[in-house]
Amino acid sequence: MVFSDLHSIAVLFIMPVTFMLLMTFAMSGRQSDMLDSVSIYVEQPPQQYEKLYVQYLTKLGYHFAHSSDSATATLSFSHSFNDNVFTSGAKNLLVVTFSANASIPVQTVIQQHLELSFARVKLHLYMLETEELNADLPLEQQMEQIVKQSDTSELIKTKTGSLSPVISYSIPSWLVFGIFFIVLPISITLVNERQSGTLIRLKTFPINMYTYFFTKLTAFYCISLAQFLVLVFIGLRLVPLVVDSAPITYSQILHIIPMGLFICFSAVCFAAIFSALVKSFEQAIVLGGGVNIILAALSGFMVPLDVMPASLREVAQLSPMYWAAELIKQNMFYTTANNSAQQIMLLCLFSLASLGVASFLFSRKIRDVLWN
Amino acid sequence: MIDIEVKNVSYQYKEAQRLSLESISLIIPSGICLGLIGPNGAGKSTLLSILSGLLQPSSGSIRFSQNNEQVVNQRHFIQENIALVPQEYAFYFPLSVMQNLEYFASLCGYSSAQQQSAIQRVIQECQLENVLTQKSKSISGGYKRRLNLAIALLKDPQVLYLDEPTVGVDPVSRKAILALIESLKDQHKTIIFTSHMLSEIEAHCDDIYMLKGGKAFQFDKIQSNRLLKVTFTHTLAKAIKLKVESLTGCHISQSNTLECQVQKDETLWQIMQLLQQSEIGIHSMQLGQNSLTDHYLRLMGSHDTAEH
Numbered sequence: 159m160v161f162s163d164l165h166s167i168a169v170l171f172i173m174p175v176t177f178m179l180l181m182t183f184a185m186s187g188r189q190s191d192m193l194d195s196v197s198i199y200v201e202q203p204p205q206q207y208e209k210l211y212v213q214y215l216t217k218l219g220y221h222f223a224h225s226s227d228s229a230t231a232t233l234s235f236s237h238s239f240n241d242n243v244f245t246s247g248a249k250n251l252l253v254v255t256f257s258a259n260a261s262i263p264v265q266t267v268i269q270q271h272l273e274l275s276f277a278r279v280k281l282h283l284y285m286l287e288t289e290e291l292n293a294d295l296p297l298e299q300q301m302e303q304i305v306k307q308s309d310t311s312e313l314i315k316t317k318t319g320s321l322s323p324v325i326s327y328s329i330p331s332w333l334v335f336g337i338f339f340i341v342l343p344i345s346i347t348l349v350n351e352r353q354s355g356t357l358i359r360l361k362t363f364p365i366n367m368y369t370y371f372f373t374k375l376t377a378f379y380c381i382s383l384a385q386f387l388v389l390v391f392i393g394l395r396l397v398p399l400v401v402d403s404a405p406i407t408y409s410q411i412l413h414i415i416p417m418g419l420f421i422c423f424s425a426v427c428f429a430a431i432f433s434a435l436v437k438s439f440e441q442a443i444v445l446g447g448g449v450n451i452i453l454a455a456l457s458g459f460m461v462p463l464d465v466m467p468a469s470l471r472e473v474a475q476l477s478p479m480y481w482a483a484e485l486i487k488q489n490m491f492y493t494t495a496n497n498s499a500q501q502i503m504l505l506c507l508f509s510l511a512s513l514g515v516a517s518f519l520f521s522r523k524i525r526d527v528l529w530n
Numbered sequence: 531m532i533d534i535e536v537k538n539v540s541y542q543y544k545e546a547q548r549l550s551l552e553s554i555s556l557i558i559p560s561g562i563c564l565g566l567i568g569p570n571g572a573g574k575s576t577l578l579s580i581l582s583g584l585l586q587p588s589s590g591s592i593r594f595s596q597n598n599e600q601v602v603n604q605r606h607f608i609q610e611n612i613a614l615v616p617q618e619y620a621f622y623f624p625l626s627v628m629q630n631l632e633y634f635a636s637l638c639g640y641s642s643a644q645q646q647s648a649i650q651r652v653i654q655e656c657q658l659e660n661v662l663t664q665k666s667k668s669i670s671g672g673y674k675r676r677l678n679l680a681i682a683l684l685k686d687p688q689v690l691y692l693d694e695p696t697v698g699v700d701p702v703s704r705k706a707i708l709a710l711i712e713s714l715k716d717q718h719k720t721i722i723f724t725s726h727m728l729s730e731i732e733a734h735c736d737d738i739y740m741l742k743g744g745k746a747f748q749f750d751k752i753q754s755n756r757l758l759k760v761t762f763t764h765t766l767a768k769a770i771k772l773k774v775e776s777l778t779g780c781h782i783s784q785s786n787t788l789e790c791q792v793q794k795d796e797t798l799w800q801i802m803q804l805l806q807q808s809e810i811g812i813h814s815m816q817l818g819q820n821s822l823t824d825h826y827l828r829l830m831g832s833h834d835t836a837e838h
Contacts, residue, residue, distance in 0.1 A: 353618070354616075354618045354619055354620050354621070355614075355616030355617070355618040355619075355620035356620040356621060356622070358582075358584065358614060358616060358620070359614055359616060359620045359681070359682070360637070361584065362582055362583070362608060362609055362612060362613065362614050363609060363634070363637045363638065363685070364606075364609040364610055364637070364638065364639050364685070365609075365637050365639075527584065
């Protein structure tokens with residue numbers, strides 16, 4: 159029945175795949191791409207060292223706006239900039255004003271670049287004074303020498319897995335988000351049965367209504383497992399190709415697939431609560447969909463956890479969506495140190511508790527079903 | 531043979547201020563077709579919910595007897611012997627007609643062979659042969675009603691509750707559904723039939739109850755439906771007017787017309803005697819069957835039956 163319902167297919171397959179693609183693509187941009195859309199406005203025409211400072215910013219890839227209205231950040235040099243730039247303990251030599259549209263990550267990057275440019279100007283002036291830098295060289299060459307001197311990237315070695323961090327972050331999140339959306343088909347099926355009188359009819363058939371309810375949940379569990387397999391394949395094999403990243407290996411996928419048993423179980427049990435609770439399509443969409451979106455936001459799917467305040471990071475640890483996404487992430491990079499057992503246990507406890515609540519609510523729902 | 535006895539049943543919903551059913555008593559002998567009529571909110575659905583075991587009465591009792599022996603486990607009995615046909619299409623639209631029949635048959639506790647036999651039986655009874663492979667959502671309203679009924683018949687119930695089984699169907703399907711109801715009556719199944727189509731109730735039900743304000747009123751189809759209408763040549767004198775109006779069920783509808791609901795033959799003779807004594811000229815006299823609709827409207831408090 160679910161597969162002949164276009165809305166269910168859209169919710170279970172098309173929506174999560176679209177999210178995976180969009181969000182992975184959105185997060186795959188490099189810093190250089192980000193600076194393309196950033197512009198800086200300098201309030202007064204720069205003089206002497208201010209000019210040098212602005213040139214260092216240009217070297218970092220910034221371009222300059224003609225007015226503060228169109229700029230991401232506006233720079234205002236202090237009158238004492240040229241006198242005090244080399245003085246230790248000087249303060250407020252530069253005032254930066256960010257536009258309301260500048261996001262926190264962009265502001266952070268600009269702030270870091272402003273500080274780096276200060277450091278380079280100071281080093282430049284110092285090396286000129288100590289004559290380590292040849293003042294007769296063209297300014298461009300002097301700057302290149304300073305940039306080379308201050309480049310510390312060679313000192314740090316970054317070790318990342320074979321998989322792009324964007325894939326390893328984004329795909330598990332949106333995959334779990336899609337799996338938990340099983341709540342809509344389950345709830346809508348039960349609302350349909352209630353409103354059409356089928357539930358009343360079934361109540362007078364020689365069947366146990368709990369058996370009927372759990373059989374239905376089992377059918378949806380099978381659908382959820384099929385959805386998991388499809389989304390794992392699309393998310394971890396096809397989406398990386400679209401965003402020009404290496405796809406995950408089949409042996410890694412083999413580690414992830416058994417986790418689907420627990421993730422889908424928790425999603426179906428959680429959905430069972432809403433299916434037993436809601437009485438109309440509107441309630442199913444608002445409650446089922448709304449709670450899923452809130453849980454996804456709390457679990458760090460929309461805003462990465464590492465940029466969230468500590469209190470919200472702690473709340474995320476209580477979310478079943480977070481446990482499910484962590485379970486997938488840990489098994490993507492299967493190591494002996496992973497704590498899948500803990501996540502599995504949490505998911506199982508959550509599932510059993512949800513099932514208990516759902517059974518209670520379903521018994522009330524069945525009791526209240528009357529002839530219309 | 532299943533008899534149902536409803537004894538002093540009252541029901542009040544938690545949030546309601548008055549009783550939905552007030553001390554209802556009725557006996558439904560096996561094999562009877564009982565019509566249940568009444569305005570919306572009169573308590574028909576509540577009574578059907580109680581008869582289906584979906585609600586427990588606030589007071590009073592329901593007793594099912596099978597072959598004169600009282601049923602002990604009512605829940606099991608209802609599941610085995612009673613089927614409901616809700617007014618809504620209580621089946622799965624994305625499935626085909628055959629898939630719906632197979633699904634519901636699988637819930638009846640039949641063996642595979644019994645399932646097949648039950649499915650074939652209801653296909654034939656409800657004349658669904660032409661639409662078996664079609665999606666249930668795409669068949670006509672008439673076929674949807676027949677499928678609704680067919681699903682209920684799968685478990686071969688002894689008692690059938692039909693809620694507006696012909697609402698919104700074309701005349702051909704209506705005829706087929708009503709013919710099926712007649713054939714179920716021939717099989718001595720007990721049928722409780724609610725409808726706002728009073729002519730259907732009148733034509734097919736053996737006994738009719740009207741629910742109004744939570745109370746049940748029984749119609750006696752033959753006796754209660756006689757209407758005597760006498761038109762006089764002159765306006766009636768006040769003294770005669772008072773005399774005829776003192777007779778049960780009689781009233782002067784116009785200055786020279788007398789209408790009487792005649793329940794008993796004695797009343798008819800009484801009226802004749804009175805008219806003879808008064809020596810008033812009679813222009814016309816009619817004794818006819820009063821339709822259920824007239825009677826229903828009169829009981830509902832409408833006096834203007836002429837319009838209907």
